[in-house]
Amino acid sequence: MLEESLDKIMELLVDKQYFRARDELLKYNEADIAELLEEIIDDSGIQMAVILFRLLPKNISVEVFSYLPSNDQVDIINEITDKEITYIIQEMDFDDKIDVLEELPANIVDKILEKAPKNERKQINTFLNYPENSAGSLMTPEYISLMKDWTVREALEHIKKEGIDAETIYTCYVKDTGRKLIGIVSLSTLVVTDDAVKIKDIMVTDYIYEDVDDDQEEVSEDFKKYGYLALPVVDSEHRLVGIITFDDILDVMEDEATEDIERMNGVIDFDDSDRGYLDTSVWQHALNRLPWLIILMVAYIFTGRIVTNFETSLSKVIELVAFMPMLMGTGGNTGSQAATLIIRGLATDEVDTDDALRVLWKEMRVGVIIGVILSVLNYLRIYFIDGIHNPGIALTVCTSMVFIVIFAKIIGSMIPLIVKKIHLDPALIANPAISSVSDAVALSIYFAMAQIFLPI
Amino acid sequence: MLEESLDKIMELLVDKQYFRARDELLKYNEADIAELLEEIIDDSGIQMAVILFRLLPKNISVEVFSYLPSNDQVDIINEITDKEITYIIQEMDFDDKIDVLEELPANIVDKILEKAPKNERKQINTFLNYPENSAGSLMTPEYISLMKDWTVREALEHIKKEGIDAETIYTCYVKDTGRKLIGIVSLSTLVVTDDAVKIKDIMVTDYIYEDVDDDQEEVSEDFKKYGYLALPVVDSEHRLVGIITFDDILDVMEDEATEDIERMNGVIDFDDSDRGYLDTSVWQHALNRLPWLIILMVAYIFTGRIVTNFETSLSKVIELVAFMPMLMGTGGNTGSQAATLIIRGLATDEVDTDDALRVLWKEMRVGVIIGVILSVLNYLRIYFIDGIHNPGIALTVCTSMVFIVIFAKIIGSMIPLIVKKIHLDPALIANPAISSVSDAVALSIYFAMAQIFLPI
Numbered sequence: 077m078l079e080e081s082l083d084k085i086m087e088l089l090v091d092k093q094y095f096r097a098r099d100e101l102l103k104y105n106e107a108d109i110a111e112l113l114e115e116i117i118d119d120s121g122i123q124m125a126v127i128l129f130r131l132l133p134k135n136i137s138v139e140v141f142s143y144l145p146s147n148d149q150v151d152i153i154n155e156i157t158d159k160e161i162t163y164i165i166q167e168m169d170f171d172d173k174i175d176v177l178e179e180l181p182a183n184i185v186d187k188i189l190e191k192a193p194k195n196e197r198k199q200i201n202t203f204l205n206y207p208e209n210s211a212g213s214l215m216t217p218e219y220i221s222l223m224k225d226w227t228v229r230e231a232l233e234h235i236k237k238e239g240i241d242a243e244t245i246y247t248c249y250v251k252d253t254g255r256k257l258i259g260i261v262s263l264s265t266l267v268v269t270d271d272a273v274k275i276k277d278i279m280v281t282d283y284i285y286e287d288v289d290d291d292q293e294e295v296s297e298d299f300k301k302y303g304y305l306a307l308p309v310v311d312s313e314h315r316l317v318g319i320i321t322f323d324d325i326l327d328v329m330e331d332e333a334t335e336d337i338e339r340m341n342g343v344i345d346f347d348d349s350d351r352g353y354l355d356t357s358v359w360q361h362a363l364n365r366l367p368w369l370i371i372l373m374v375a376y377i378f379t380g381r382i383v384t385n386f387e388t389s390l391s392k393v394i395e396l397v398a399f400m401p402m403l404m405g406t407g408g409n410t411g412s413q414a415a416t417l418i419i420r421g422l423a424t425d426e427v428d429t430d431d432a433l434r435v436l437w438k439e440m441r442v443g444v445i446i447g448v449i450l451s452v453l454n455y456l457r458i459y460f461i462d463g464i465h466n467p468g469i470a471l472t473v474c475t476s477m478v479f480i481v482i483f484a485k486i487i488g489s490m491i492p493l494i495v496k497k498i499h500l501d502p503a504l505i506a507n508p509a510i511s512s513v514s515d516a517v518a519l520s521i522y523f524a525m526a527q528i529f530l531p532i
Numbered sequence: 533m534l535e536e537s538l539d540k541i542m543e544l545l546v547d548k549q550y551f552r553a554r555d556e557l558l559k560y561n562e563a564d565i566a567e568l569l570e571e572i573i574d575d576s577g578i579q580m581a582v583i584l585f586r587l588l589p590k591n592i593s594v595e596v597f598s599y600l601p602s603n604d605q606v607d608i609i610n611e612i613t614d615k616e617i618t619y620i621i622q623e624m625d626f627d628d629k630i631d632v633l634e635e636l637p638a639n640i641v642d643k644i645l646e647k648a649p650k651n652e653r654k655q656i657n658t659f660l661n662y663p664e665n666s667a668g669s670l671m672t673p674e675y676i677s678l679m680k681d682w683t684v685r686e687a688l689e690h691i692k693k694e695g696i697d698a699e700t701i702y703t704c705y706v707k708d709t710g711r712k713l714i715g716i717v718s719l720s721t722l723v724v725t726d727d728a729v730k731i732k733d734i735m736v737t738d739y740i741y742e743d744v745d746d747d748q749e750e751v752s753e754d755f756k757k758y759g760y761l762a763l764p765v766v767d768s769e770h771r772l773v774g775i776i777t778f779d780d781i782l783d784v785m786e787d788e789a790t791e792d793i794e795r796m797n798g799v800i801d802f803d804d805s806d807r808g809y810l811d812t813s814v815w816q817h818a819l820n821r822l823p824w825l826i827i828l829m830v831a832y833i834f835t836g837r838i839v840t841n842f843e844t845s846l847s848k849v850i851e852l853v854a855f856m857p858m859l860m861g862t863g864g865n866t867g868s869q870a871a872t873l874i875i876r877g878l879a880t881d882e883v884d885t886d887d888a889l890r891v892l893w894k895e896m897r898v899g900v901i902i903g904v905i906l907s908v909l910n911y912l913r914i915y916f917i918d919g920i921h922n923p924g925i926a927l928t929v930c931t932s933m934v935f936i937v938i939f940a941k942i943i944g945s946m947i948p949l950i951v952k953k954i955h956l957d958p959a960l961i962a963n964p965a966i967s968s969v970s971d972a973v974a975l976s977i978y979f980a981m982a983q984i985f986l987p988i
Contacts, residue, residue, distance in 0.1 A: 105738065107757050118887075232723065239724045246702050246720070246761075263719060264702070267688065268695045282561065300786065301563050303779030305702075305761065322778055323759030326785070330756065333789040334876050337796065341872035341963075342865055352882035353873050358894060362901040365869045369906060372865060376858035377917060383854040391850045398839040400853075401860060401971050402832035408864070409798055409828060409967060413821045416797035417809050420790050426808035431574075438814060445818040450825060461833060507797075511865060515857050 078108060082115055089116070089124055098131040106136060110143030117148055118354075126155040138164050142172040146179040147355045153180060162191045169243060171216035171324060174203045178213075203318075211295050212288040214328065215309045215318030220248040222261060222275050229271035235263070244321050247306045250279050257285065257308055257316040285310050288317055292328045299325045339503040340419060342368035368508045375512035382516060386523045389532040395464065396526060399473050400519070406477065407484040407518035410446065411510045414439055414488030419502045422492060429497045432490070439485040447481035468530040475529070476522045483521065484514045534564060538571050545572070545580055554587040562592060566599030573604055574810075582611040594620050598628040602635040603811045609636060618647045625699060627672035627780060630659045634669075659774075667751050668744040670784065671765045671774030676704040678717060680732035684725050691719070700777050703762045706735050713741065713764055713772040741766050744773055748784045755781045795959040796875060798824035824964045831968035838972060842979045845988040851920065852982060855929050856975070862933065863940040863974035866902065867966045870895055870944030875958045878948060885953045888946070895941040903937035927985040932978045939977065940970045 081100055088097035101109050109132070117125045129137060129152060141149060141164050153161055153176075165173055165188050177185050177200065185204075189197050199217060206212025220242050222231050231248070239245040248266070250259040259279030269278055285308045286295050298307060299322055306321045338345060344367060347360050356364075383390070390396055418435065421427030427435065451474040458470045488510050492502035526532060537556055544553035557565050565588070573581040585593060585608060597605060597620050609617055609632075621629055621644050633641050633656065641660075645653050655673060662668025676698050678687050687704065695701040704722070706715040715735030725734055741764045742751050754763060755778055762777045794801060800823060803816050812820075839846070846852055874891065877883030883891065907930040914926045944966050948958035982988060 105740075105758075111757075236724050239720060245723065263723065264695060267701065267719065267723070268692050284561075300782045301567075302561075303782065305778075322761075326756045326759065329782070329785055329789075330880060333785075333793075334880065337789075337793055337876050338872060340793070340797070341868050343869050343872060352880075353877040354883060354887060354890060354894070358897045358901065361873075361894070361898045362905075365866065365898070366902055366905060369862060369866060369902065370909065372861060373858065373906060373909060373913070376861060377913060379857045379861075380854040380918070383857065384851075387850045387853065390853060391847050394843045394847045395840070397843065397846060397853055397856075398836040400856060401835045401839065401975065402829065404857060404860065405828060405832060405835075405864075405967060405971055406825060408861075409964065410821065410825060412797050413799050416794060416799060417817075420793050421809040424786060424790065424808075427810060431810060434810060438810070438817070441814045442817045442821070445814065446822055446825065449818075449822060450829060453826065453829060457829070457833065462836070508865065511861060515861055519857065 078104070078112065082112055085112065085116065085128075086119065089120060089128075094127055094131060098128055101128065101132070102136070106139035107143050109136070109140045113140065114144065114148060117151065122151045122155055126152060130156070130160070134163065135167070138167040142168050142176075145352065146175065147351055149176050150179055153184060158187060162188060166192070169216065170199075170203075170218050171214070171243065171321075174200065174213070174216075177204060178208070206288065209292045210288065211286040211290040211292065211309050211320060212318070214292055214295065214320045214324050215288075216243045216321070217318045218243045219306075219308075219316075219319040220245050221316075222248050222250050224250050224252075224258065224274070224276035224279065226275045227271060228266050228269050228273050228275070228278070231261070231266055231275055232271075235266075243319065244306050247304070247319070249308055249316055249319070250275060251316055255315045257283075257310055257314060259283070260308065283308065286320065287312075293332055295320060296325050296328045296332060300329075336419075336423060336503045339501065340416065340507050342372075342508045344368070344504070372508055372512050376515075379512070379516045379519060382519045382523070386519075386526075389523070389526065392532050393469070393526070393530055395466075395469055396472070396522075396530075400522070403473070403476055403480055403522055404515045404518045406450065407480045407514040408511045410443075410481050411484035411488030411514040412507050414442075414485045415492050415506045415510050418489050418492040419506055422496055422502055427493075429493050432493050435489050435493065436486065439489040440482060443482035443485035444478070446485075447478035450481060451475070451477040471529040472522070472525045476518075476525045479521045479525075480514075480518045483517050484510075487513055487517065534560070534568065538568055541568065541572065541584075542575065545576060545584075550583055550587060554584055557584065557588070558592070562595035563599050565592070565596045569596065570600065570604060573607065578607045578611055582608055586612070586616070590619065591623070594623040598624050598632075601808065602631065603807055605632050606635050609640065614643060618644060622648070625672065626655075626659075626674045627670070627699065627777075630656065630669070630672075633660060634664070662744065665748045666744065667742040667746040667748065667765050667776060668774070670748055670751065670776045670780050671744075672699045672777070673774045674699045675762075675764075675772075675775045676701050677772075678704050678706050678731050680706050680708075680714065680730070680735065682731045683727060684722050684729050684731070684734070685727035687717070687722055687731055688727075691722075699775065700762050703760075703775070705764055705772055705775070706731060707772055711771045713739075713766055713770060715739070716764065739764065742776065743768075749788055751776060752781050752784045752788065756785075792875075792879060792959045795957065796872065796963050798828075798964045800824070800960065828964055828968050832971075835968070835972045835975060838975045838979070842975075842982075845979070845982065848988050849925070849982070849986055851922075851925055852928070852978075852986075856978070859929070859932055859936055859978050860971045860974045862906065863936045863970040864967045866899075866937050867940035867944030867970040868963050870898075870941045871948050871962045871966050874945050874948040875962055878952055878958055883949075885949050888949050891945050891949065892942065895945040896938060899938035899941035900934070902941075903934035906937060907931070907933040924986040928978070928981045931985070932974075932981045935977045935981075936970075936974045939973050940966075943969055943973065 085097045085100050113125050218241055220235055220238060235245050246263045248261050252258050259281045260283040261279045265278055284298060284302055288309050288311050306319045308316055309318045311317050343364050346364055418427055454477055455470055455474050458464050491510055492506040495502045495505045541553045541556050569581050674697055676691055691701050702719045704717045708714050715737050716739040717735045721734055740758055744765050744767050762775045764772055765774045767773050799820050802820055874883055910933055911926055911930050914920050947966055948962040951958045951961045
């Protein structure tokens with residue numbers, strides 16, 4: 077349905093029927109409108125999208141804006157007037173506002189801040205100074221505060237008055253006079269409790285909270301573990317400085333998964349901008365991918381040496397070269413299977429560095445099973461498909477296969493645990509390291525077997 | 533802190549001081565107690581953990597139970613009495629109950645169902661029949677229903693009475709007499725609206741909903757897109773059959789990410805049980821990893837042929853063999869970098885199959901930059917480190933490097949898009965396919981360059 081509307085809108089835009097295109101957009105909710113606008117920016121350029129964006133009712137355009145990815149937001153900001161910018165930024169939820177300001181160039185931020193009321197300017201500046209990816213950078217100051225001596229009725233009346241501007245009213249926070257957080261009450265408790273009961277008698281005092289400097293990964297772990305809608309963020313003196321709501325964590329979880337997946341495959345995002353693939357420049361892409369390739373290249377100097385040392389023997393039984401790609405490839409792939417499972421297990425807390433011996437024992441057995449099966453299949457291949465009836469070659473390849481798989485499983489599972497033990501990120505180091513080590517091990521095993529089974 | 537308590541509890545358990553161990557556990561909230569119990573099961577076995585579990589206050593033990601991973605739940609069920617099982621299952625939230633029942637053997641499920649009230653038995657049976665990973669399998673029937681002619685005051689009174697048993701009271705659902713969903717009201721709207729206003733005047737009618745057969749991945753996409761706390765689930769006649777709350781989606785998101793990561797590295801979870809690494813049997817591990825290794829092995833028959841065809845030439849310039857591992861390794865790794873970025877881009881909707889040409893153009897340029905840089909570094913390595921001053925070999929290796937990187941980037945980025953275009957899962961097919969294709973391409977390029985630059 078979204079697809080059809082997009083085609084229709086594109087046609088209307090070509091015919092310069094902007095108002096009819098706008099009406100088509102307005103059939104959808106804000107999240108969908110944002111998705112359509114994204115497509116329009118990609119296909120017809122930013123100018124066309126901005127024309128449409130300006131035709132949206134003001135309150136809707138603010139919502140739509142906050143659903144757009146940050147690079148599209150910056151592009152729109154660059155196209156609209158200062159007055160429009162100021163309006164949008166003023167109307168946005170506080171945490172969305174901070175997200176946008178973080179991405180904008182300093183001169184535009186200054187211009188926007190000039191127009192903000194003094195109090196808010198100060199607050200925005202404080203929030204902009206929290207380190208990226210910290211709890212502080214995710215939070216919003218727009219929460220409901222209650223006093224401990226209020227009754228439930230007073231609290232509900234307060235919420236009725238203040239609720240509109242809060243990010244959530246489902247969790248309310250009780251502070252003492254020194255702004256220290258002393259308890260939490262959920263709206264559901266308020267709603268099911270009698271009007272005359274005091275807040276201090278129903279508030280929860282052993283609540284979970286985050287420190288303002290906590291990494292967003294820890295924050296998202298807590299959301300996953302406890303399943304709360306929102307978590308309070310406190311400073312070093314336990315003063316409540318903001319709250320984080322679950323919807324901001326969904327994005328964090330996705331970004332963290334992306335980072336892990338990329339790192340596991342040798343891509344390091346030096347830019348750290350959460351920019352998408354298509355919006356990242358060619359040079360940035362090259363920079364993100366080069367480091368591991370260069371490190372691997374250096375590692376391959378040693379692999380090259382192993383081959384060179386064996387060159388004379390190889391030239392005697394040149395058929396051996398044909399099996400090198402398969403043995404190295406199988407070793408690398410089977411090692412990275414093991415590494416992947418362990419790295420993911422570490423990330424989801426299913427595996428711990430203390431489990432090293434259990435992992436080792438498991439991988440050795442898995443390695444034996446897989447190694448023997450692949451080895452038997454290989455023997456059949458060599459005999460029937462390749463038609464090589466020299467038992468020395470078959471024995472060399474098949475015994476190598478068993479040992480290579482077992483060693484690759486051991487290396488692949490142990491390296492992530494070791495990396496984790498020394499407090500580095502296993503996703504960052506494990507797979508590329510494994511792919512080079514396993515090649516060297518595969519070739520060493522292969523050549524050792526050749527010396528046993530062949531007259532060289 | 534959790535670590536210290538765990539050590540303390542372990543010591544107390546060794547001394548058979550069960551009550552003191554229990555008191556130490558009770559310092560924590562239910563999610564943390566569950567985490568500690570998990571560790572105790574891993575380290576001291578299920579019997580020890582069950583002793584502690586039984587000493588917990590009944591209401592807490594139910595909560596703790598619902599936080600445990602499903603294999604630990606099944607283990608505990610196997611150790612406790614039928615009466616205890618019935619109590620726990622009865623007290624659990626409906627959706628957690630279904631999750632547990634799905635994992636239990638049929639005879640235990642029957643025993644539990646016998647003891648349930650007739651109505652609930654029917655409902656449980658319905659829910660157990662929804663396909664795994666469907667919206668139906670995630671939902672709970674415990675939601676708040678309102679009537680459209682009620683006033684806000686009547687609605688709030690209803691919530692006060694019924695709210696305790698609902699999974700969430702923050703979103704309430706309005707049904708017509710035929711049980712069809714006609715609108716949604718959030719508790720925040722109710723709380724900030726005057727008492728006399730009618731529900732039908734404030735309910736939202738263009739709400740987002742899921743079909744009972746929708747895949748959990750689509751459901752989690754909607755949660756990410758809209759940021760709602762809960763989404764209603766309807767059947768084919770638009771009757772409201774249940775709701776899904778965001779906390780169940782956090783688990784789905786993690787499981788989906790794990791599945792993607794594993795598939796991208798050639799591990800297919802045939803078991804599909806969400807069992808952790810350590811709880812999966814050695815045979816299951818072997819089964820999950822063998823298919824791709826076998827397919828790769830077959831693919832390497834062709835790679836082997838490429839080498840065999842070049843054997844005579846290789847034996848003349850045997851030094852060429854030493855660079856094979858590096859060229860194949862670099863090709864494989866750089867191809868899988870590109871594939872990873874595209875697969876992840878497809879998963880997060882940042883890249884679309886329509887973007888194929890833009891991706892191709894970008895990867896070609898990235899390939900040229902990386903290829904040239906690696907090639908220059910390689911030349912220096914060959915000349916200064918390996919001390920090979922034969923310009924033919926240096927030229928062969930260095931020009932091969934440039935072409936291999938460019939081709940690997942193209943193959944790595946295009947295969948996922950093609951796989952997606954034919955509606956298969958790119959994560960499942962791309963990386964292993966790429967690692968075999970890129971080896972064949974790397975060797976073909978290398979040998980072609982050798983024929984140009986060397987007298988063979």
